[in-house]
Amino acid sequence: MLALPARGLLLQAPRSAVFIEAYHPRTFRERGVAAPFTTPLLAGARLRAAPSRGGHTLEAIIPNPSGGRGVYILPWSERGDLCRPTVHDTRLGDALAGRDDLSSLCPAMVRQAGWVVAAEGHAGGAAAAAAQVALNDAAAGFAIASRRLESALARHAAGAASEPAARERLGGLLATIHAPEGAPARLPQLIDAVGALAAALPDWAAAQSGPESAAAQVVGTAAVPAHGSALHLLRAAVGRLDDPAALLRDWLADPTAVEQALSRAEWLLDGWHRLVLLWQAALPGPAAAVLEMAALLPVWPDEAETWLALPAGVAARMARRPGALARSRLGRQWSDPAIAVEQIARNERLRALGL
Amino acid sequence: MVTRSDGLPPAALRQVQRSLLSARDDQLTRVVGLLDRLAERGSADALIAPARGRLAQLRPARPLAFGRLLFTPLDPLLVSGPKWSRGGLGLPRTALLPLAAQVRTGLGGLAAEVDAMIRGGHADDSDLVLRAGTLLWPAAASVLDGASPPARWTEATGLATADHTAIARCAVCVWSEAVWIHATMRACTEGLNPDPDEMRSWLEVATSRHPEPPGALLAVLMARVPEAAALIGSAVSPPASGALPAEAAIDFLLDRLEASPHPAAEVTDPAVAVQCAAALLDGLEAPGPGQRPSRKPRTERLRRMLDQSCQARFTETLDQQLLAPLADAAAHGEMATLEETARRLRRLETAGRRLGGGDHYDRMLRSAARQIGEGEPGSLVERVRLVEILAGPAAALALLRH
Numbered sequence: 208m209l210a211l212p213a214r215g216l217l218l219q220a221p222r223s224a225v226f227i228e229a230y231h232p233r234t235f236r237e238r239g240v241a242a243p244f245t246t247p248l249l250a251g252a253r254l255r256a257a258p259s260r261g262g263h264t265l266e267a268i269i270p271n272p273s274g275g276r277g278v279y280i281l282p283w284s285e286r287g288d289l290c291r292p293t294v295h296d297t298r299l300g301d302a303l304a305g306r307d308d309l310s311s312l313c314p315a316m317v318r319q320a321g322w323v324v325a326a327e328g329h330a331g332g333a334a335a336a337a338a339q340v341a342l343n344d345a346a347a348g349f350a351i352a353s354r355r356l357e358s359a360l361a362r363h364a365a366g367a368a369s370e371p372a373a374r375e376r377l378g379g380l381l382a383t384i385h386a387p388e389g390a391p392a393r394l395p396q397l398i399d400a401v402g403a404l405a406a407a408l409p410d411w412a413a414a415q416s417g418p419e420s421a422a423a424q425v426v427g428t429a430a431v432p433a434h435g436s437a438l439h440l441l442r443a444a445v446g447r448l449d450d451p452a453a454l455l456r457d458w459l460a461d462p463t464a465v466e467q468a469l470s471r472a473e474w475l476l477d478g479w480h481r482l483v484l485l486w487q488a489a490l491p492g493p494a495a496a497v498l499e500m501a502a503l504l505p506v507w508p509d510e511a512e513t514w515l516a517l518p519a520g521v522a523a524r525m526a527r528r529p530g531a532l533a534r535s536r537l538g539r540q541w542s543d544p545a546i547a548v549e550q551i552a553r554n555e556r557l558r559a560l561g562l
Numbered sequence: 563m564v565t566r567s568d569g570l571p572p573a574a575l576r577q578v579q580r581s582l583l584s585a586r587d588d589q590l591t592r593v594v595g596l597l598d599r600l601a602e603r604g605s606a607d608a609l610i611a612p613a614r615g616r617l618a619q620l621r622p623a624r625p626l627a628f629g630r631l632l633f634t635p636l637d638p639l640l641v642s643g644p645k646w647s648r649g650g651l652g653l654p655r656t657a658l659l660p661l662a663a664q665v666r667t668g669l670g671g672l673a674a675e676v677d678a679m680i681r682g683g684h685a686d687d688s689d690l691v692l693r694a695g696t697l698l699w700p701a702a703a704s705v706l707d708g709a710s711p712p713a714r715w716t717e718a719t720g721l722a723t724a725d726h727t728a729i730a731r732c733a734v735c736v737w738s739e740a741v742w743i744h745a746t747m748r749a750c751t752e753g754l755n756p757d758p759d760e761m762r763s764w765l766e767v768a769t770s771r772h773p774e775p776p777g778a779l780l781a782v783l784m785a786r787v788p789e790a791a792a793l794i795g796s797a798v799s800p801p802a803s804g805a806l807p808a809e810a811a812i813d814f815l816l817d818r819l820e821a822s823p824h825p826a827a828e829v830t831d832p833a834v835a836v837q838c839a840a841a842l843l844d845g846l847e848a849p850g851p852g853q854r855p856s857r858k859p860r861t862e863r864l865r866r867m868l869d870q871s872c873q874a875r876f877t878e879t880l881d882q883q884l885l886a887p888l889a890d891a892a893a894h895g896e897m898a899t900l901e902e903t904a905r906r907l908r909r910l911e912t913a914g915r916r917l918g919g920g921d922h923y924d925r926m927l928r929s930a931a932r933q934i935g936e937g938e939p940g941s942l943v944e945r946v947r948l949v950e951i952l953a954g955p956a957a958a959l960a961l962l963r964h
Contacts, residue, residue: 294950294958328943332898417760494745495754545833545912548905548951549751 230268230278231523232508239268240314241478241505242299243321243558245330247550248272248290251481251503254283254303256312265304265312270502293551295329313470314477315383319345325558333559341561345382348392353378359451377458380469384444394473398437400483401476405430407486408497419494422501426482429504429525433479436515440472471514478505484557579612594624611642611655626683628676629662631694632702634685635740636733638785638815639778648725651781651814656719657729664712668705672697686831688748696741703737706730728775735772736782742768747786747834756789769807777810784815784842786834791841792848815842819864833909836872840916843868869917876910876923879903880930884948892940897948904951927952935961 232238239253249269257266265283279289283300286292292300302320303309322345324330325338356378384394408427412420447454447469458465482500489496507522582590594610624630633640639653646654666673676698683690711726721729736743742764746756768779784791794808819839843861846854884903891900911923931953934945942962950958 291955293955294946294962297955297959328941328947331901331947417757495749498754545909546751548908552901552905 230506232506234508234510235474235477236312238506238508239266240312240317241481242296242317243325243481244292244296244299245551245554245558246290246292246296247547247554249292249296250499250550250554251478253478254300254312254317256309257282263310265300265309267300293329295324295555298327298329299324314473315379315470321558330555330558331552334555337559337561348382349378352382356381356451359448360455376462376466377454377469380466381448383473384441384469394437394441394476397476397480397483398434398441398472400487401430401437401479402434404483404486405434411493411497415494419497422497426497426500426504430479432525433476433505436511437472437476440475440514444469444472475507475511475514476505478503481557484560488553488557488560575608578609582610583612624685626680626685626687626690626694628666628673628680629658630685631676631680631691631698632662632665633658634691634695635699635736635743635782638782638818639732639736643720648728651732651775651778651810653729653732654719654721657721657725660712660715660718661706661729661733664709665702665705668709669698669701672701688751692741692744692748695744699737699740703734706737707734732775732778735774735778738772739768739779743783743786746790750787750789751831751834756787758789758793761787761790761793777807777814780808781811781814784811785838788834788837788841791838792845794842794845812842812846815839816860816864819868820860831906831909832875833906833913836868836910836913837916839864839868840913844916865917869914869919872910872914872917873919873922876907876914877926879910880907880926885930885933888934888937889939892944897940897944901947901951904948908951931957935964 236255239255242249242252242254244250244252249267251270253268255266255268256263267279267281267283267286269279269281269289271277271279281289283304286300299321302324303312303317306312306316308316319342322338322342325334326342328335330338353375382392384392405427408423408430412423412427415423454465482503485496485500485503486493507525509519509522511517511522512519582593585593597610636653639651640655640658641652643654643656646652646656669676676694679694679697680690683694685691707730709730711723715721715723715726719725746761749756765780765783772779780794784794794811843865846857846861884900884907888900891897911927915923931949934948934952935957937945939945946958946962949961
């Protein structure tokens with residue numbers, strides 16, 4: 208385990224250079240995608256594609272394990288310098304690192320890969336069953352969304368419905384943001400859950416004292432704009448479905464721009480799912496949960512200001528949070544092997560709950 | 563002190579007890595399962611009393627009944643009837659049934675709520691224990707605070723009326739603070755160390771609220787929270803608790819350890835018991851105001867005993883509860899149970915290393931991982947997971963890629 212100095216310093220790891228820095232990304236892609244890792248040290252870690260020798264490599268962004276500011280940024284292939292990931296995490300990272308389309312890494316891609324690895328059983332039997340259900344649901348949702356898209360396009364733009372790439376890419380996005388018949392789509396459910404968190408945490412914080420109360424206030428305060436903004440972005444995305452012909456036209460002209468517009472709400476809330484599950488799985492005394500949640504709060508990159516038409520500097524101000532939260536109390540989690548085993552089991556239970 | 567056994571002559575009772583003592587583990591577990599299913603246990607507990615130490619090691623899944631939940635916070639203070647002495651810190655087991663009945667009556671409708679909450683649950687479900695305990699323990703303290711002995715107290719327990727007052731006072735004191743203690747214990751198992759200042763403040767307030775019996779709260783806390791054992795053991799105790807209660811609590815716990823150094827506990831994880839014992843011994847041996855040269859031979863002897871018994875317990879659990887049932891568990895789709903056993907072993911091993919024996923644990927874990935890896939039971943992924951829990955991800959990945 209490497210010692211963590213003050214932020215902004217360069218550490219020499221055994222085989223590679225590992226940077227620790229104040230973490231304020233400019234774009235969502237630079238922020239990376241939250242991965243459902245089970246290794247305690249990788250809780251809240253994100254993955255992103257980094258240009259490398261004409262292609263891309265997978266890079267991990269790992270929060271300061273002491274709960275303080277700063278992150279480790281290192282190539283996925285060098286993760287052994289920092290920790291020993293579980294088999295589940297190794298399989299997940301390796302699967303993503305080997306993808307041809309790594310440059311377009313996004314939350315949906317990581318989620319799908321996570322389900323596949325969990326379905327193999329590497330996060331335990333309960334998580335395997337849950338992942339299989341999730342994979343089946345996602346496939347069913349995709350089929351429905353894809354059919355609806357096709358039929359809408361057939362009505363509005365004869366001939367365009369047979370565009371297979373459009374059906375494939377847009378169908379997947381629509382299944383996430385828009386409810387197929389009966390079943391609520393994934394993203395609206397998450398937005399509701401973040402809203403519930405924003406409503407519950409202030410009351411809980413008021414009844415506590417000490418670092419737990421401060422942590423709950425920090426998370427509750429961050430949940431309010433996350434909820435409202437995600438809702439706003441989702442409505443904008445769903446609104447585009449009113450004119451599927453225009454949507455297809457725009458997609459054919461610039462698929463990246465359309466896909467980004469439709470997936471903004473998902474990018475914005477990426478990382479909140481783990482916080483929601485931590486809160487939902489907590490006991491009557493969820494002190495440990497709120498401390499962990501505060502340490503894992505997703506930061507807003509500057510790009511959020513463009514997406515949400517916010518004044519410049521808002522994202523940077525939101526990223527200013529209390530530094531180390533109960534650092535000494537959380538310390539044993541990273542150094543006691545028995546607690547690490549328990550934490551892995553707890554993280555696997557979160558996977559089974561639907562992470 | 564008299565142990566009663568309504569309905570069974572003493573000679574017959576002794577014969578049944580002897581049979582149970584010589585029974586195999588699975589037979590003993592079945593008998594306990596039958597007793598646990600009785601709606602009214604009556605004096606059935608007397609039958610298994612001599613096997614209690616072994617049961618604490620076997621830890622069969624016990625249903626979370628009202629009485630077991632009620633007395634979970636008091637577990638570190640429970641002693642058998644004959645070993646109980648007036649004026650000491652312990653609570654006699656013979657008093658538990660009448661006390662449970664008295665509390666149940668006093669609770670009124672709340673007792674049914676607790677019953678509904680714990681129905682189908684098990685005593686090793688720490689989440690459920692804390693949830694239901696939050697409802698029950700403070701209410702039980704209110705019921706028993708200042709209460710008179712129930713009818714037929716002396717006949718049922720062999721104890722004097724005045725004993726009820728002392729026993730009830732002890733129970734009330736622990737139940738009143740049990741939610742905090744259990745929440746702290748749980749936080750510790752998650753790696754969330756209690757803040758020393760917070761713990762000192764809590765002790766100061768709690769011991770001033772419940773000064774009698776001296777040391778009861780401290781003994782329970784030291785048996786549940788390793789950090790508290792170290793803190794109090796090194797005599798960095800809060801001013802209000804004074805030296806005497808801490809000494810009484812320490813002596814009580816050392817006596818218990820001496821009588822039974824097995825890392826066993828009926829309701830808590832044995833690893834927690836080992837952690838607390840090791841922390842207490844560390845605290846007592848650390849330079850500082852708590853250090854007593856006269857105590858050193860005793861603590862050193864206890865450390866050796868505890869180390870040996872922890873290693874033995876680890877080896878026995880590994881062999882009998884993990885490796886032996888591997889094929890059966892794989893065939894019946896019960897590998898998740900073995901995963902939990904493997905985690906329990908890692909907890910025990912980590913706690914045991916504080917006492918020594920690192921080489922022994924390393925050797926046993928490597929050997930077990932090799933056996934599982936080379937064996938056939940279960941799918942490859944299931945075996946990989948067991949190896950990962952026991953020996954870490956590097957060994958597991960090597961098996962996966964083999």
